[in-house]
Amino acid sequence: MPKPLRINIIIIALITMAGLIAGCKKNNPQDEIPTTTKPVSTPLPDLAMFVNTFDSSSGTTTYFLNAATGNVLTQYTYPAQTNTTWCQPVAGNGYLYNSSNNKIDAINMNTGSVVWTDDVTNVSAPILHDDTFYGVYTNANDSYGIYALDATKPSKTFLWKYEVNKAVQTQYPGNINVEIKYYNGLIYIAAAYKNIAAVDAKTGVLKWQMNTVNYVSNSLIALNNGFIINEDKVIDAATGQQIWMAKPAALPPTFTGNQELAKIEYVTKDLYFVATTHYPSSPGNRKCFLSAIDKTTGNEKWHTNYGGGYSNYDTINAVTQVWNNQLLIKKLVYTGAGKYGANVDERYLLMDIATGRIIVTLSDTGAGTTSGAYIINNDIFFCKRWESTLHGVFGPVSPPANYVFTNDLLTGKQKWNNNKLLENYQGTAYSCVVTGGKAYSPLIH
Numbered sequence: 001m002p003k004p005l006r007i008n009i010i011i012i013a014l015i016t017m018a019g020l021i022a023g024c025k026k027n028n029p030q031d032e033i034p035t036t037t038k039p040v041s042t043p044l045p046d047l048a049m050f051v052n053t054f055d056s057s058s059g060t061t062t063y064f065l066n067a068a069t070g071n072v073l074t075q076y077t078y079p080a081q082t083n084t085t086w087c088q089p090v091a092g093n094g095y096l097y098n099s100s101n102n103k104i105d106a107i108n109m110n111t112g113s114v115v116w117t118d119d120v121t122n123v124s125a126p127i128l129h130d131d132t133f134y135g136v137y138t139n140a141n142d143s144y145g146i147y148a149l150d151a152t153k154p155s156k157t158f159l160w161k162y163e164v165n166k167a168v169q170t171q172y173p174g175n176i177n178v179e180i181k182y183y184n185g186l187i188y189i190a191a192a193y194k195n196i197a198a199v200d201a202k203t204g205v206l207k208w209q210m211n212t213v214n215y216v217s218n219s220l221i222a223l224n225n226g227f228i229i230n231e232d233k234v235i236d237a238a239t240g241q242q243i244w245m246a247k248p249a250a251l252p253p254t255f256t257g258n259q260e261l262a263k264i265e266y267v268t269k270d271l272y273f274v275a276t277t278h279y280p281s282s283p284g285n286r287k288c289f290l291s292a293i294d295k296t297t298g299n300e301k302w303h304t305n306y307g308g309g310y311s312n313y314d315t316i317n318a319v320t321q322v323w324n325n326q327l328l329i330k331k332l333v334y335t336g337a338g339k340y341g342a343n344v345d346e347r348y349l350l351m352d353i354a355t356g357r358i359i360v361t362l363s364d365t366g367a368g369t370t371s372g373a374y375i376i377n378n379d380i381f382f383c384k385r386w387e388s389t390l391h392g393v394f395g396p397v398s399p400p401a402n403y404v405f406t407n408d409l410l411t412g413k414q415k416w417n418n419n420k421l422l423e424n425y426q427g428t429a430y431s432c433v434v435t436g437g438k439a440y441s442p443l444i445h
Contacts, residue, residue, distance in 0.1 A: 070416035076112030091439035160204030208240035
């Protein structure tokens with residue numbers, strides 16, 4: 001990566017960690033937000049959304065919204081607890097769960113009352129698959145591993161535990177950087193940068209593991225299609241065997257030569273999507289192209305412009321998932337804001353898999369980065385947060401600092417946007433939606 005980009009990329013990472021968030025309004029705006037906890041009538045609205053905020057002094061607030069309109073129905077408050085540093089919502093098995101770094105609370109959705117609690121030390125928010133939580137635990141000696149926990153009742157013991165490869169822990173002591181995901185009866189673990197493993201979801205027994213040359217960040221993005229990505233390599237999720245390695249795709253003549261880097265963005269049953277980045281040997285613009293490679297023939301079906309820029313202005317694109325035979329792409333644009341600062345705008349667009357043509361760009365101010373996004377039928381639900389920066393330090397917030405909104409994926413238009421609910425909230429907010437007895441969030445697998 002060229003040196004001029006490093007400072008801005010560090011700032012983007014800081015912004016992403018610092019927070020995001022929620023709000024709601026546009027259609028049926030509601031200026032008065034309930035400030036006291038009150039029960040919600042049974043049954044729940046057809047689309048019920050829960051949005052969490054956390055403060056170490058005041059505790060956790062869970063806002064209950066009608067997710068069809070963005071209107072706030074009520075809010076539940078929970079007091080601060082010693083050493084708690086975050087709290088995220090997820091739903092399932094008839095409960096709303098609030099998971100934190102110290103415990104998991106099972107909550108009655110209609111009343112907000114805590115039904116039962118499991119004390120568990122979580123490194124990050126556990127994922128939920130059916131009636132089981134899967135999370136990352138840590139011990140007093142800084143060792144860590146994966147656990148399975150019954151999500152239907154309070155439990156004193158884990159269903160199973162799997163300790164992350166000790167060699168990896170030795171190589172990266174105290175660095176608990178682990179992503180886990182459920183797929184096809186297995187829990188996949190991308191741990192401490194350079195190790196990937198798969199364990200049986202019922203027993204915790206290791207199926208396979210491998211050390212990697214490249215970092216494993218975002219490796220599990222195409223897991224639901226049966227593939228793991230490790231930079232320029234594709235791994236069969238069932239066996240752990242490498243099945244393909246990307247090479248820089250053919251670039252337009254004016255961009256050939258000099259330094260070229262290939263990175264796999266996504267994998268489907270029929271196609272590899274490869275981003276080829278051109279770095280000029282002398283100062284100039286970084287340029288990136290996205291290619292669709294036929295898995296049977298190895299031939300490029302199409303390529304298109306895919307971002308690029310220079311130290312004070314750059315665009316970084318990333319495929320996040322496939323919806324309706326279209327790639328959902330996150331477009332991150334950052335511009336210089338002072339000597340060491342940057343402003344970040346993040347937008348989403350849909351690209352036709354067959355041609356590489358942009359079908360629709362989702363309506364959004366672009367300001368800020370996303371803490372959570374998930375699709376229900378033809379709608380996508382966002383939590384976003386905006387902060388301007390100057391000299392690498394988070395500067396004054398320009399409202400709306402936090403907002404939640406929903407877009408129609410067929411038209412790209414916003415259905416509602418609440419930019420008042422959390423406009424002064426300084427942390428990161430997360431949400432989940434319950435509809436038809438089923439729950440949705442990035443934590444539900």
